Amino acid sequence: MQLHALSSLLLSTSAVAALLASAPAQGTYTTFGSGCPSGVCESSNPSGGTHTLVQNSNIFALRVPPSSNLRVVTGFELFTGLNSTTTPLTITTEIYGADSAGAPTGAPLATGNMVIFGGAAWYKTTFTTPLIVQPNAVIFLSYGSVASQMYFPIVSTGALASHFWHAPTATTWNGSPPLGFQTQRWAWKLNCGSGGAPLLSNTGVPTLGTTFSVDLSSAPANAGAIFAIGVSNTAWGSIGLPFDLSVLNAPGCNLYVSLEFQFLVTTTAAGGYSFSLSIPNDSRLKGFHFYNQYGVGSPTANPFGVAFSNAGDGQIN
Known part of the structure; x- marks a missing residue:
């Protein structure tokens, strides 16, 4: 009886292992860095x-x-x-x-x-x-x-x-x-410190043949923004990353990703946005890394007029 039970356990364990091995691998998405305050976290008739x-x-x-x-x-x-x-x-x-x-x-x-x-x-x-x-x-x-x-x-x-x-x-x-x-x-504006920094997060992960989104929250309402997709988090041309944006009068802000692709978007009345990315079911993309960051227009954030989010690192699988 004991040998039969052990044999059944081994068979069931092997079946589970085989099932897991045949399941499609999931992509990964992690965030890094920190955003810089947008200054205005709530407003009425801004x-x-x-x-x-x-x-x-x-x-x-x-x-x-x-x-x-x-x-x-x-x-x-x-x-x-x-x-x-x-x-x-x-x-x-x-x-x-x-x-x-x-x-x-x-x-x-x-x-x-x-x-x-x-x-x-x-x-x-x-x-x-x-x-x-x-x-x-x-x-x-x-x-x-x-x-x-x-x-x-x-x-x-x-x-x-x-x-x-x-x-x-x-x-x-x-x-x-x-x-x-x-x-x-x-007509009023509520000014915030670090609690008002635009926040990048994700819903889902970049897996072949699926769609996931890179989300923005805690940003100024109804503001123009740029969503960036880059291929590097170490250099953009001759510029090393992360790049301190103090030289552009945005103290405390950093550019974390290269800017090969930029998309103009507008935040919602709640200060959010979700950028959906569809990953083609093409095995040649497996293992490919890409990087994301949001920049949000905010005249009160700094003299440069832009607040930046933290960044994201995606790997397709």
Whole structure:
């Protein structure tokens, strides 16, 4: 009986081994390097526009939708400008968290100052200590009001965005949670540090006769981007890789792949993109390596105006 059981086990083991040997080998895909911050990780009407409303004395909280990613918030920007004065204004800036119903609540999570010194433009506040915002958390951007001396950060055309408000002497926010009021086209940008770097990942692997995708997330919304496919991660012509892009005024950014093939794409409203690659069922491609990286347009990321993702290394099998 023992010999029969052992023989059956050996036969079944051999059958499994033969089955595995006959199965098609899978390709591989690994990521390497690190991206550099895009600067803006969320926004509302990021192109700005024309102001139509002069600021009143009320206090407003502008809702920032939740993100599935952890965010390292360094500050925010408002599209505003001086109205009845030429003297620079300094206003307080704050970020609030949300209660269980989704309304702004409690003491500010971060505070800073914003100087408004001219006409219609983006004006920035930067926090001394970055604020860590956990995935799926709602936050609110708020600012001290200077009645009649500045414009509301509201533009005449664009998408409506959510807000709450209270009078200067009150503390209770007006608006029905979770969205409050959606009556104005607020223009704001949430600035992030390392948590806002574009992230390259993959769905599936490059196997002969199949399709997989190289994915992008945590990028600026509705932004122009380049998806690169290269054949090397050590050199692009006479340029050694990785190449430090500080010389192009993009400090902290690196080019990791050669740029033999470049594709212009546009990120989604959520700051993502998926580039699908179909691998021909051609055995001559087996073992071939290729490399990928995204570059995303982001005027606030650095003087060069582009934020870069980490990179990917694919091997076809």
